[in-house]
Amino acid sequence: MDFLRDPIGFVIQWYVGWLAGLGLPAVWVDVIAKLTGALVLATGAMLFVVFLIWYERKLIGRIQDRFGPNRVGPWGLLQPVADMLKIFTxxxxxxxxxxxxxxxxxxxxxxxxxxxxxxxxxxxxxxxxxxxxxxxxxxxxxxxxxxxxxxxxxxxxxxxxxxxxxxxxxxxxxxxxxxxxxxxxxxxxxxxxxxxxxxxxxxxxxxxxxxxxxxxxxxxxxxxxxxxxxxxxxxxxxxxxxxxxxxxxxxxxxxxxxxxxxxxxxxxxxxxxxxxxxxxxxxxxxxxxxxxxxxxxxxxxxxxxxxxxxxxxxxxxxxxxxxxxxxxxxxxxxxxxxxxxxxxxxxxxxxxxxxxxxxxxxxxxxxxxxxxxxxxxxxxKKAKVNLAIGTGQPILTSSTKHGTGE
Amino acid sequence: MNGLQAVFLLAALVSLFSAAMVVSARRMMHAALWLVLTLMGVAVIFVTLQSSFFAVVQILVYVGAIAILIIFSVMLTRRVMEDHGDQILPGWRGAALVVVLLFAVLVGFLALWQGFTALLVELPPEADNLLELGKALVSPQGYVLPFELASVLLVAALIGAITIAVDRKEERGG
Incomplete structure (x- = not known):
């Protein structure tokens, strides 16, 4: 398999082949390969969150006409890392x-x-x-x-x-x-x-x-x-x-x-x-x-x-x-x-x-x-019902009940 | 002992132990959590039987829905449902005898049933067991009658729940 066309699949195949080369039984190779895959995927996904938090804060900032995080690192990229370190301590x-x-x-x-x-x-x-x-x-x-x-x-x-x-x-x-x-x-x-x-x-x-x-x-x-x-x-x-x-x-x-x-x-x-x-x-x-x-x-x-x-x-x-x-x-x-x-x-x-x-x-x-x-x-229909209530009895609004003069 | 048997033994031990903890835990909430672990253990046993559909449905229905409802109702009764007294009833010997007898009778009748000893037919390797299950549930030679009966039962339960929950206008007026 070509490394450039499918790097992830290539690494996985190489890793499984390497495990098999150690002389382990096929069942154990499978178990170890799956466990490593789970570990890598879970760690990668959790580290990815660091980037997600920055991305979301930046976007929300743009929507609200702000800059978003922009102090730590280039474009504030390291802001979530700083927050993470703070939360650790x-x-x-x-x-x-x-x-x-x-x-x-x-x-x-x-x-x-x-x-x-x-x-x-x-x-x-x-x-x-x-x-x-x-x-x-x-x-x-x-x-x-x-x-x-x-x-x-x-x-x-x-x-x-x-x-x-x-x-x-x-x-x-x-x-x-x-x-x-x-x-x-x-x-x-x-x-x-x-x-x-x-x-x-x-x-x-x-x-x-x-x-x-x-x-x-x-x-x-x-x-x-x-x-x-x-x-x-x-x-x-x-x-x-x-x-x-x-x-x-x-x-x-x-x-x-x-x-x-x-x-x-x-x-x-x-x-x-x-x-x-x-x-x-x-x-x-x-x-x-x-x-x-x-x-x-x-x-x-x-x-x-x-x-x-x-x-x-x-x-x-x-x-x-x-x-x-x-x-x-x-x-x-x-x-x-x-x-x-x-x-x-x-x-x-x-x-x-x-x-x-x-x-x-x-x-x-x-x-x-x-x-x-x-x-x-x-x-x-709902609007009509509300209207009927409104005409039938006078509604106490906040201004009549607690007027500014009280 | 191969890996599958080891997993089965582990899952069986965990489910049995947590099932015992369900009835012996002093706090209702902990009993409910042990129940979740028991149900998970059963799901693992389904997995070792290569029945992934039942394993997932076990988690979806029992853990995701029923256990959550149980925990929901337990949460509303915090402090009330704590047990401080003796956990063993005075007449436990009689209860144990009845349980053992009931277990023996159940196993005895199951052993008489011909399906208990029938050899399982292995599916051809290219067959999808989920597909076969779906076909069996709706085919007239399979389980269409029990399946439809269960559906009718569930619909009846739904209508019953709505009837109980709806607030009637005449009662409100009076």
Missing amino acids: KEYITPIGADKFAYNLAPILAVAAVLLLWSVLPLSMTVVGTDLNVGLLFLIAVGGLGEMSYILAGWGSNNKYALLGAFRLVAQLISYEVPLVLSALVPVMLAGTLSVTGIVEAQEGVWFIVVAPAAALIFFIASIAEIGRSPFDLIEAESELVAGYNIEYSGLKFGMFFVAEFLHAFTVSLIFATVFLGGWRGPGAEEIPILGFVYLMLKTFVVYFVTILFRGTLPRFRIDQMMNLNWKVLTPLSLALIMAMAIAGGLTRDLPIFWQVMAFVLVNLLLLALTDQIMKIARR
């Missing part, structure tokens, strides 16, 4: 009455749950941790483990604000998992497999975001809610509340939650790019596998950029609005979408692929337009 404070086991387990579990997601994602044609035949299900199941860490953190800190924050967070995560799973079923139906590698391979002709734009939209919204980014950041709500589940954490234990949050945000972008944007696919990616890795990173950064744009521009939801969006719009829409896609796929089974794709796109756009109309009607 801080004192660990364990609150009185905290459940030590749960309190200390939570940050580890939070990072581990995110790192586990990387184990089934194909990074290029030749580099993939494990090709599970239930890969997509694995992604969702492991994502659920993260919720456990937030509960443990909230409960273990012996603080009622942390507990309330954990309740709010887990309520949001469990709710948005429903449309997330349902919309992820659409690519599974189109690819005919649960394996992530298989889903990437099935997008050879056309990306799934083109075939199923509605599913991609639901998946994107639900994954933003899963990572608790604005406009779904009412679990943190820095400007209104005292943080949330992680209020009692200090030093590196807080840092672990911080790393988990940033890495999760990047990882869901990676999952979106893999499932809907064709993963490592691109011109020439099969002949030169390293190009596939570059394509995947480009796609991921485009998705990540959009989530940061959301974070920098959209105001926060109220909790009832957030729940309404999930249970009254996204969940019914994704259920209807699955049924409509199945029917459209069944009816156009014998047609050429072009007409199949057209049918899928038509179904998606129709459902999106219908949802939009229904939401508009509901809003108009």
